[in-house]
Amino acid sequence: GVLAPVACVSVTHYEPCSQEKVCRFRRVFLDARNHAARMLDSLTLEDLRHTPPVTDSDLAAAAFRDGDGI
Secondary structure, eight states: OOOOOSSGOOOOSSOOOOOTTTTHHHHHHHHHHHHHHHHHHOOOHHHHHHSSOOOOHTTTOOGGGOOOOO
16 A cells, blocks of 8 residues: 555655745655655564554553653
8 A cells, every 4th residue: 555644655556746945844755754664664574474453552651642642
């Protein structure tokens, strides 16, 4: 699937944006896409075997409430 959070930084579903040349958020979204791609590229099935499933408390972690974190 598409890793890019916005189409202007997508490799496979790129869509131009009129603000590309000046947009500061584009760099952030490109870095997020690249980080996710690197992380997934280096992940092995053995890594997954030792990774616990996501829980409801993981999604509602205090660090990510009220606009903090994610």
